[in-house]
Amino acid sequence: MTSFFWLILFGLGIALGSFLNVLILRYNPDGKLFDFKRLGGRSRCPKCKQDLKWFELIPLFSFLVLLGSCRNCKERISLQYPIVEFLSGVIFVAVPLFLNSFYWVSSLSFALFEAPFWYYIFSFCWILVFVLLLAMSVIDFREYVIPNEINLFLAILGIIITAFLVVKSSLLPRFGSSFLGHYALMFFPVGSLILNRVLGFLIAGLLFSALSILSQGRAMGFGDAKLAFAAGFIFGWPDTIFAAMLAFILGGLVGVGLIIFRGKGMRDKLPFAPFFAAGMILTFFLGFTLISSYFNLFNFLV
Numbered sequence: 001m002t003s004f005f006w007l008i009l010f011g012l013g014i015a016l017g018s019f020l021n022v023l024i025l026r027y028n029p030d031g032k033l034f035d036f037k038r039l040g041g042r043s044r045c046p047k048c049k050q051d052l053k054w055f056e057l058i059p060l061f062s063f064l065v066l067l068g069s070c071r072n073c074k075e076r077i078s079l080q081y082p083i084v085e086f087l088s089g090v091i092f093v094a095v096p097l098f099l100n101s102f103y104w105v106s107s108l109s110f111a112l113f114e115a116p117f118w119y120y121i122f123s124f125c126w127i128l129v130f131v132l133l134l135a136m137s138v139i140d141f142r143e144y145v146i147p148n149e150i151n152l153f154l155a156i157l158g159i160i161i162t163a164f165l166v167v168k169s170s171l172l173p174r175f176g177s178s179f180l181g182h183y184a185l186m187f188f189p190v191g192s193l194i195l196n197r198v199l200g201f202l203i204a205g206l207l208f209s210a211l212s213i214l215s216q217g218r219a220m221g222f223g224d225a226k227l228a229f230a231a232g233f234i235f236g237w238p239d240t241i242f243a244a245m246l247a248f249i250l251g252g253l254v255g256v257g258l259i260i261f262r263g264k265g266m267r268d269k270l271p272f273a274p275f276f277a278a279g280m281i282l283t284f285f286l287g288f289t290l291i292s293s294y295f296n297l298f299n300f301l302v
């Protein structure tokens, strides 16, 4: 019964991932994200324009059956499709599993509908956060732009998540805690949850805006600054800055790697959203593990 529930969640995630691919592929940087004229219509092979048959539209499955190439013209199908579908499926399973254990909601009975109903809505908001970050990362990777609509949705989700944390905090002992656990206490903690979110919003948003303005958009675009404002609402203080720090480390490593192995120059642009998204994912799932192993290592060396 329980495994059946997770299997259905995974399937839903894959199906949404398939829609994300359409959204990503048909996104035009000059237009709106949800342009129904562009989103409608049958899916076709981008090369030979052949309409896809129903059995070629089954997410993940059809990619495997077709062995990754178009049935008509044998053009290779981009790996983006199965990767986005699979990651979306993983998000649908991993996020509620993690939240359930982090907030001590119930001992794995989440699947059996023993958690309170509002908690499923709360978990779904977090799922949407990571699904939107996934779509945003691929769009930024392809087009070097972050759609305003996604930043706006993320900010709204951050406000909804914070509202849940404030209203329901008396029910769950750890509700509203930082993903860094007690290590968050080292960074000038503020008692109030709302103040904590406002602080995350202001510090991350203003820092990124300053970087964007000072570098005249070279180090950081203004879309990245808007993303930092939204992330502040979702993760608060100090988690947002921790995620940003991880993003800079990852971006730096990849940048140096590209210069060494691919001969890319310092001037080549790297999209920042995928790194920021990775930083947020690491903070969410592994924030406590990362910071505690860092300090353990530090104590060991000193």
Ligand SMILES: [Zn+2]
Pocket: 045, 046, 047, 048, 049, 050, 070, 071, 072, 073, 074, 075
């Ligand atoms: Zn084709």
